[in-house]
Amino acid sequence: INFFYFVVVLLFSMCFNHPALLIISLVGAVVYTLVLLGVRSSIKFNLVGMLPMLFLVALINPLFNHGGVTILGYWPTGNTMTLESIVDGAVMAIMFIEVIVWFACCNTIMTSDKFICLFERVIPALSLILSMVLCFVPKFKAQMHIITQVQRCIGRDIGSVNVWQRARNAINILSIMVTWALENAIDTADSMKARGYGLKGRTSFSIFRFDSRDRLVGGIMLALFIIVSAGIFGGLAYASYNPIIKYSAFTPLSISCYALYLVFCLMPVIVDLAEAIKWKKMKESATNIRNEEQPWQYSTSKI
Known part of the structure; x- marks a missing residue:
């Protein structure tokens, strides 16, 4: 839908x-x-x-x-x-x-x-690519933050004063990110292949029901x-x-x-x-029922 x-x-x-x-x-x-x-x-x-x-x-x-x-x-x-x-x-x-x-x-x-x-039964390869693309941007941003922090700890900050050094550090971070992205894609593809993704007759769990x-x-x-x-x-x-x-x-x-x-x-x-x-309405109804079923509580602090 x-x-x-x-x-x-x-x-x-x-x-x-x-x-x-x-x-x-x-x-x-x-x-x-x-x-x-x-x-x-x-x-x-x-x-x-x-x-x-x-x-x-x-x-x-x-x-x-x-x-x-x-x-x-x-x-x-x-x-x-x-x-x-x-x-x-x-x-x-x-x-x-x-x-x-x-x-x-x-x-x-x-x-x-x-x-x-x-699309897993119709075009399994394309559905896997689409799912990886949709997950790529947030994972890429999180991994970029981690790599930037690590490079900063070893003195390779992209905010350095020297423009040439800043460019070298940025290229180094970009190279690490590209390598990580390619390795992550290969690992995902190998993992899905090992699970039999796309094979005929393979069943899969889904929380969606029509x-x-x-x-x-x-x-x-x-x-x-x-x-x-x-x-x-x-x-x-x-x-x-x-x-x-x-x-x-x-x-x-x-x-x-x-x-x-x-x-x-x-x-x-x-x-x-x-x-x-x-x-x-359901919350209000549940609250009213709970209040009606709650027994009277008598305070004995002043007795």
Whole structure:
């Protein structure tokens, strides 16, 4: 269910540039990061990391793309600055940012054990590579910290005054890291081969089960996907920004399609919110039952 969800939202975010779909996808991605990362981390990620990149990408396109019929002025180089190029740059920037944010959410949810569970029988080698890639970045950062501390203890700190010595120490640390990464990959591959990974008939343990809740959420997602896809391919999400700005009009039918797409993007948030409400009610119910069953405690300290 998670894999299907992220494949759909990423494909829609990368392939369709209608303003309504762009805004819905961006809002869904930002709201999901709030749920996954928390308010502080999400604000830091979206505002500090993504917002400057958004303005940078939006500015680059009008500098090099001068197509369009609505001339707003001229750059110092003499090239025209058009409204269409500015809008096109903003659209490209939003698409770029929302894909990065969705991938950040996907990286948080789709862990290595989920990839192995999905693809170990179909493409075992690729599923192992994907799981190793997902685990590589945090392990690489932790090992980099350890090696840097060890090199600092023997006088090979990268913060030395001499620039030449600093470069040599940095290259030495990088060499150690590359060697460790290659050895770790070989050890992992040999270990999985010794366990019979990928052999025909091999069984494997998995904590994931496809139960009634998965069927319910999966059926809702599939229905939303079919309806939204029919509306999009029916011409409700057409948009073009060069040489003139044209996009499909907002009609009751198109607004309904966009609303269903918003529901699809917010499905994980809705599920998490429903689970949080259910869990809160269960805790309150358990607390009330415990208070009712607790016997009266009489204090004898004043007797």
